[in-house]
Amino acid sequence: MAANNAPGLVARILDSDVYASFRSTKIVMVAAFIVLLMFIGALFAPWLAPFNPFDPATVFLADASIPPRWQDGGDPRFIFGTDDQGRDLYSAILYGLRVSLIVGGLGVLLAAAIGITLGLLAGYIGGKVDSIIMRVADVQLTFPAILIALLIDGVVHALFKGSSREDTAIPVLVISIGLSFWVQYARTIRGSTMVEKNKDYVHAARLVGLTAPVIMVRHVLPNVIGPVLVILTINLGLAIITEATLSFLGVGLPATQPSLGTLISIGNKYLFSGDWWIVTFPGATLAIIVLAVNLLGDWLRDALNPKLR
């Protein structure tokens, strides 16, 4: 069996061109390190954070607006100081990062799921289905994603009038991001599906009598899914920005369940009273993670593009 002779997965990764290109680009390694660090921070936030910012029992108003530890008036318990309600900013950032990454990640995955499904259908079936899906994509592409996300957010909230924003915030954001970013996946998948569907193996599968859904999912999909990884990475940065922007604008996550955008919007209110740290640290975290994810995405796009090798 060929599989037995093949080297293990780890060895194959270490031996690949992509890994070589990764090793040779210092800035990408730094970016990957930062992204990894932030993911770990987000994943283990409950253990890494000294406080739980969601637990009102550990938050005291008397601790409000304490500057960072190294400044005059700083408190050794709070590295980056506290916000207006006395929450430890470092803990709030870790938890906020967690929310931002969850919303951004799920949003991008939803966008990919919608885009891949519609792209496969458009490319494989063609005809009317194709032209309807692609016209919708064209129309949507003329509008900025943030505008579409805002509209969807408003509409979904109107539909769930009974429930409060706190319960629906995360699903609404994920849906908004998913419906705003699907077009790119659909276009990519449609293009490669149209190429694949005329190849012999698809004709063979059809001759054997497999149904269209089985051919699409089991045979065409694995051959067209490659570029999706790159779009996913590049879109993750955009999705994090979109979530932060929506939360900043006050239509995303509420102050009781803050993401990085919510923390920035809270900090923005205290900018003029000299409490610079409330906005600076969440803002810097957001900027760094987006920059790192974007660098990683750009590199991945070039590294996986055989034309540039």
Next chain:
Amino acid sequence: MLAFVIRRVLQSVAVMLAVAMIAFVMFRFVGDPINQMVGVDTPQEEVARLRASLGLNDPAPVQFGRFIWNALHFEFGTSYQFRLPVTQLLAERAPATLELAFTAAGFALLVGVIMGVYCALRRDSVLAQVFQAVSLVGVSLPTFLIGILLIYLFAVILGWLPSNGRGDVVALGGWWTTGFLTKSGLRALILPAITLGLFQMTLIMRLVRSEMMEVMRTDYIKFAKARGLTTRAIHFGHALKNTLIPVITIAGLQLGSIIAFAIITETVFNWPGMGLLFLKAVQNVDIPIMAAYLMLIGLLFVMINLLVDLAYGFVDPRLRVAMRA
């Protein structure tokens, strides 16, 4: 050529109808148009009578037709929050947004072209590297963070510029208000315009840089050098002129995005424009304003795209042939 124009116009109308359809569905089915006319204690018969008199029991296509007819007459119903006609609310705020957007576009174009030309001509200088780094940051940072950064720097620390509102405005002709004529109005415009224009500025800078570097390698530039023209005449009379055609196209296409992105900038700077109105509508689920704003932005994008396409058709003979084929 005529066939191309007609087909392109028809396409735009179709897109506009699709946008109107979405707006109609939002207006009619997500929100309830009689929402703001009845109170909790309005009797059921009264509600039913109101429904019938407004034609809300008619078939959906008839209602859609009426919605389009009203939209053509700038009738978008009444805002739930303000209990005022949506058209009036939007018209009051349009000058603020348009002045901000055009200032931002002008800033982006002017500074972007200058920086781009500099980066192309002095590719290895330190300043060019700085410009490149700035452009990377401008693309990566979210707009609202840039706004906060500028406010912190210029309004809080240095105290040079205001960070809130439009300053004093002057009414012109009863329907337009301008901040261009007062000192406080102009000062208030600086930070929002930079925030809004920064992304487009970096885009234009990168475009000008790469286009200009390409043009500088062409034969007619070599020929101009051989003719002994001054460097200045070559750079600005020949190279820049040929660079600017794609740049102006992109800048035109970006104008729509600038107006749409004004939502964020207007929120950061509390600028009393249409974007802020739209955002308040989203926060308070004020469907008529959302529907009207969607139609407005849709019209804007469709018109800009149409004009650019038609202009291309007139300017570029190759495109005309391709269209006919």
